[in-house]
Amino acid sequence: MAPQITYNPQTDIPDLTGKVFFVTGGTAGLGKQTITYLARHNPAAIHFTGRNVKAGEDVKAEISKILPNAIVKFYECDQTSLASVHAAANLFLAGDARRLDVLICNAGIMGGPIGLTKDGYEIQFGINYLSHALFTKLFTPLLETTASTHGEARIVNLTSAGYTMHSGGLPFADLKTTQDNIGLAGKWARYGQSKFAQVLYTSECAKRHPKITALAIHPGVVHTNLVQGQPLWDRLFVKLTTLGQAIPSEQGSYNTCWAATSENAPKSGSVYYPVGVFEKHTKAASDEGLWRELWEWTENELEAYV
Template structure:
């Protein structure tokens, strides 16, 4: 069931000349986003991830559909800052243009763990990894904006952000596994998704020439969400109400944000459902600009050597 009147087939404009970079573009919402964009003549789509075999399947699917969009796989591990640095430095050195960066990749409700750089696994992957990738690609996006283009950054947040710890982000514990006890995996997930939303707002402040927004895709039946007792309960309840989206529908919000006319999108805002500004639905923590600034400063310090 779709919760929006947005129809990609009719509402996405011709994308000739535009290039897109989609993290996690080898499966799930990222792959469906690539297909939607390729159907409207995007000039070049870059899909990043760790699975080259999955990437080849998506590339073949787009090619076999008759689309002339060029699709390139960029191997990159978001849980490793050195992997991101190496991949993005090489990308920036060769890519002629970038119009839209879609930060789609993510992990959810994982057991206790650390990234390769020693950060809590979900925060380090969902937020910090994307933050470094964004910093590396900002010069290309700024160039697009400076030459009359419409540069955008879309970060996938989630209503799961409301599961964040009491203070929103436990900065003192980010170099630990953050064992929050019962419900810990979801609190860590909520913390990372809150960070995605807050970071998009800060990007709009620091780079006003680039449209930066966060979105919630909805409750979507993807591989990312298909395991775990809690998800099965949520999924079953949502399905009974007709609220669970198919993956191709789950991609609608991010594709809308990537392609809608500039005057119809508000930089710095959080969108849920498709095309609806939902900043007032955020809790007190989500509306805390001081927390957003603290996150920005913490992130800048964490990434300064990269």
């Protein structure tokens, strides 16, 4: 049976006056939904990224049509390129960025074909995890300043229940390969690996930056374009392995909105399922030594981009 969701973004998102949001991957799907819901509650500004400039401008136009006073800014960004992430982040920071209340790491791919990012990382790991680690690293000083000045700042990482399929450990030596030797379920194993890394990084971020509330959230089983764009067999695989769990697409961003805005402060470093349901880490994701190892590996990989 699908989860019963009583959350209503129209009434449950509080007044956001003065708050600034940054959303990755906001031109479609859950990211676009999130921006639209947040914009209705009077934030100071919403900044968002995407690969497609026209799609970004279309989102801005749609929101302006219904909310003419909303301040929504778009930054072109290709998250297969750390240089592109760095450029988008710097454009934001070089503007009038005096505060950042919430970073929402939403962009991602799921179960795509074998490939590498422009920097040579396994493509799902590079987009879903490493590009967001760079956004986080570049924005952490401003998030901490905002938390000190205004009382709170948050990072919301969109992971997936698929992270629980990862049995543990990370093949650091293979992350700069296509990892095409995993087998028939390789694309899903690589996806789970990237989402597992997001949970680990969130946990370590919470330890190292206690001023910031860092959260990993599962949006729910939503048949977005990430699913609909899969080959027939993979669409059937997703549907069969999530029978009774799917939620309507319009509810897919509810957990993101809750994590980003709930006045009942979520516990930093935690995983939440829809909507606002605390989920204990898997045994594999509870390995604090692995949290630290991933963090240190990531710091080394990103050194050239900060």
